[in-house]
Amino acid sequence: MSFPDITGEIRAAAPELRGTLAANAPSAPLTWFRAGGPVQALFTPADEADLAHLLAALPDEIPVTVVGLGSNLLVRDGGLPGVLVRLAKGFAQIAVEGLRVEAGAGAADVKVARAAAEAGVDGLAFLRGIPGAIGGALAMNAGAYGGEVKDVLVAARGLDRRGRAATFTNEEMGFSYRHCAVPDDVIFTHATFEGRPGEPAAILAAMNEITEKRSTTQPVSTRTGGSTFANPGGPGGSPKAWELIDAAGCRGLSRGAAQVSELHCNFLVNHGGASAADIEALGEEVRRRVRETSGVELRWEIRRVGVG
Template sequence: MTAAEPLPGPHLIDRLPRVRGRLTADAPLGPMTWFRVGGTADVLFRPADADDLAGFLAGCPADVPVTVIGVASNLLVRDGGVPGVVIRLGGPFAEIAVEGDRLVAGAGALDYNVALTAQHEGLAGLEFLSGIPGTIGGALRMNAGAYGRETADLVVTAEGIDRAGRRLRFDRAGLHLGYRHCGVPEDVIFTGAVLQGTPGDKAAIATAMDAIQKARADSQPVRARTGGSTFANPDPELSGGAKAWQLIDRAGCRGLQIGGAQVSEKHCNFLLNLGDATAADLEGLGEEVRRRVLETSGIELRWEIRRIGRPAREITP
């Protein structure tokens, strides 16, 4: 550094409480996401355990934004990065235990691993989780579902920590779960859940999970850089029973491309990063799809993919 160069100012990380986990300044988030796009987190925090997370939240300055992510399978990080602190749960948050006919799963546990654990224990009813590429925390936050079942069907209780660092416990009714919706305030970070299974035949459960994996591979671009279902299905009374993908197809969007982003030709409710897409390409493509569907059907599609961070440029369809 020469005498003419200004000294760097203080970084956000210097204002944060001390933790037992790991704090990383200017952490790239794109490589963590399934889309493989996006900017950096001002600070990335990986808490050591629930006590570490609670202490951090209690001591974090109120003006610092806090965002939690899972495995980022249904997430689009904008190119300008995410302000404040991004929290990613791993380690003890990924643990799964079996208690009779129930599973106790951390919020960072992969949905597939929860389904696999249930199968090994001969517990049925959780097979659908094997078709959802996310974590239990994300499943709670959006009431994730597939193949005729959803998280609301099996959750008994859930635990979380709010922005003030307070430990909270919710029963099923207290979660206020609806279609791709959870009524718990956004500032609550889920840390785990108790899930109900029913005794079943291990071989039959494994067969059902295999069928789910085959159905996914046959109908979805599972090996592409994608983010899962892009838009929630609309109210069937408004759409005449049409699913989001059908409305997108009718609007002529199958295969539509903007920059390095494309609407999947295999399943047109999936957006793809063809290799050189930016987050702006993907979000702009999604907004163009929404515009065309609204124009052709009168239905306004709602994003199911979560979008976070600062755009590097204005998004226009």
Template sequence: MSFPDITAELAARVPGLRGRLAANEPLAPLTWFRVGGPAQVLFSPADEADLAAFLAALPEEIPVTVIGLGSNLILRDGGVPGVVIRLGRGFNAIAMEEGHRIRVGTAVPDMRLAKAAADAGIDGLAFYRGIPGGIGGALTMNAGAHHGETKDVLIEARAVDRQGRVHVLSNADFGFSYRHSGAPAGLIFTQALYQGRPGETGAILAEMDRITAAREAAQPIREKTGGSTFKNPPGDKAWQLIDAAGCRGLRLGGAQVSQMHCNFLINTGDASAADIEELGEEVRRRVKAASGVELQWEIRRIGLPAA
């Protein structure tokens, strides 16, 4: 599928734009599932000021979608209309501050933050080693693993709204709950400030090694996957419900429920986005029929189905 090219029109609205605009840019290579169609426009801003100027000039009728590292995402086969924004090198700085605090750009991978904190002798952020995404996504969904969550360590975050205005949100402003942030819709997070505690580098790195070993033993991390597919219902574990419903190893086209961990879906090599999403919906149907529990998607799904 191909969209109308509007990059020249958008560039003309911001003469000093320093970021990159690309028309009909393939997005599948930017996702862990390696599926999906193109972005009508992919914008990679140079920094926060560049992002703010672009958004301030962007017509309201043009939709905006933000993607991060693509680890928790099903990008549909028809692609994404409007502008897709992906933050890059201008948003990957990490700086240590007094009081065992760390300021980090939202394009930084979670595991890189964990390593930087460990190297600086800052404890409390090692759990990020077990989360296959970036800081922007962690803020958006209160990412957590191994007995830690974003809400436990975040002090504040910077964001740009759809009109190009910059905001600073406190932890309380997010209204965090399990795998959810109640921050206002439409914000694009650019930076986060975290609070750690004193620690010993060797001990923190050992904990990160333990987390890594646990992930490798239990999760299909070397497959084309998107991480945990469904949220754990209150009092239950999604994988146990999926297993009890007979879905372990279930296939649809090129998509499969992982044999290793059945809350993971896998692209076995030739899956379409539709295969993966439809398999997920079939899993939801079977779990509902077997247990009465309606699983909720944890993986984000964006874009249009194939025409």
């Protein structure tokens, strides 16, 4: 299927756009699942000012969605109406000064972790274990291996639906487990983190341990979206999502080419050719079985957007 082409309308409303704008762009190459329908309009802004120009000019009735590296995004097979903003090279800058790390929202978490480590800034190594980019990490208070974004964030900057810039302190982010309280229409563009003094060699060694753990316990080399469901017990608590999924007999469960990972059953994988509907339906079947066996309602961590 395809959507009506709205790129002409967008360019007329925002004639000074400098980024790329494409109609009915495929979404599958933008997500780690490599599945999903077309995007009505895909916009890759040149920088924050370019994005602000678009948002200020875009009619209110046109919805806006944002993607970074696409690690935890599933676009349904019917496609995504409106504009999908992709934060890419113009938002990938990383700089370290003292114990502070400045990062664009499109910067890969692993690259931020490495830049901090090489500069002797400890406390951000946990980002090595989080697939995706900084914008998504801010939006969901991402965490792994004993650390969370809330532990190291000083402030985040973003643009609202009208293109107005705002800065949010750590407290104003309203962090909780895998959640922040900033309005959903805010697109994060930049983050300031602060760590503590450390030895680069020791930090890099800790990151290597995380890499090794991930490669042996998670299906990192497959088409997957990272952790599918939030842990009901919170960070470090019990029960963990994978334990409930395993107890419900879902390890290895499949639908078409989509499967619950045999290696880590809180990961859904696309073995090639799975539709977004297959992946989402498999996740819902897992939720149903867990509900029936344990009474626990699993909450999706994967963002599912678009029409079926």
